[in-house]
Amino acid sequence: MSDRGAMLYEVLRHVRPLVLNSARVVEASLRGDGLSVGMRAVLEILAGHGPMTVPDIADRLDLARQGIQRHVNDLIALGCVEPRSNPAHRRSVLIAATPAGSELFARIRTGELDRLGRxxxxxxxxxxxxxxxxxxxxxxxxxxxxxxx
Amino acid sequence: MSDRGAMLYEVLRHVRPLVLNSARVVEASLRGDGLSVGMRAVLEILAGHGPMTVPDIADRLDLARQGIQRHVNDLIALGCVEPRSNPAHRRSVLIAATPAGSELFARIRTGELDRLGRxxxxxxxxxxxxxxxxxxxxxxxxxxxxxxx
DNA sequence: GCAGACATGACATCATTGTTGTCATGTCTG
DNA sequence: CAGACATGACAACAATGATGTCATGTCTGC
CATH class of the missing domain: 1.20.5 (Single alpha-helices involved in coiled-coils or other helix-helix interfaces)
Structure with a gap:
């Protein structure tokens, strides 16, 4: 029982259904706002850490930049996020949460914290x-x- | 800081990249055997709990039976798993790991425990x-x- | 027993999303 | 200045979770 390998194995076994089930719950709440779980993750990063380039967001989420770009484009279409010209890099655009996006995420997060608290x-x-x-x-x-x- | 909701929120935030990264590592190891992460999960259940019907496996993994059926069919094609007639229910077939399947999973698990131990x-x-x-x-x-x- | 509700396997289809590749253009380093 | 690299904008693909349907078998309540 003191085999750390076996215990970590059990951790990983618990972690997968947790991700699936939490995604299902979160997704149900998000559906009304037209957001997906991936878009929510991107919005969370931007709301929490300020404007950032797409590759930087991808690094933080351990995902390929191409996938993040899709989420960002979708978020732009929803008005939750907007591109800002980067004074230092003409090619590397900064993505920033709009006031509407920040407010939406705050509302989402509050609801989630509420449920998690119980x-x-x-x-x-x-x-x-x-x-x-x-x-x-x-x-x-x-x-x-x-x-x- | 003592807000349990906020702390559980952080747990969920950690859990997603963990699943993604572990899946990438596991998948790389499995590629040589022609297994996917989903097939591995099914094989794990059967090796650990004995023969079981497809809906029972689905319940344990919190997934729809249709998806599990695909994995089972793929595993049958690989010879890792075999259907057994169920004496009590003619329609509900029991799925059992073959000796080859059990041995393969044991080998996979040993390798994973090895890495996890470090x-x-x-x-x-x-x-x-x-x-x-x-x-x-x-x-x-x-x-x-x-x-x- | 019988009838209706339910479970199961075998399809099929679809959406999401992670992965991979390409290419033109801009940036940076030596 | 030149080559290496980063970035955005496509595109295409694979895995997989979700959903629906249907015939057939099982079970429950009457």
């Missing part, structure tokens, strides 16, 4: 913080393995 | 166990929310 009632804050640390460390190492291959 | 070296066994508990509780509640919607 979940996992048997877990203490410390336990959740520990889980966060473990997930961070595991993802860092798995990510390194994925990029080296 | 990851997240800064985390203790207790911390990983705590993470496991949190993920289990969170997924249980998220899953309930997904099914109620």
């Amino acid at each position: 979940m996992a009632p048997g877990c203490t804050d410390e336990e959740i913080a520990t889980a966060l640390r473990v997930l961070g460390a595991l993802n860092r190492d798995v990510r390194a393995e994925a990029r080296s291959a | 990851m997240a070296p800064g985390c203790t066994d207790e911390e990983i166990a705590t993470a496991l508990r949190v993920l289990g509780a969170l997924n249980r509640d998220v899953r309930a929310e997904a099914r109620s919607a």
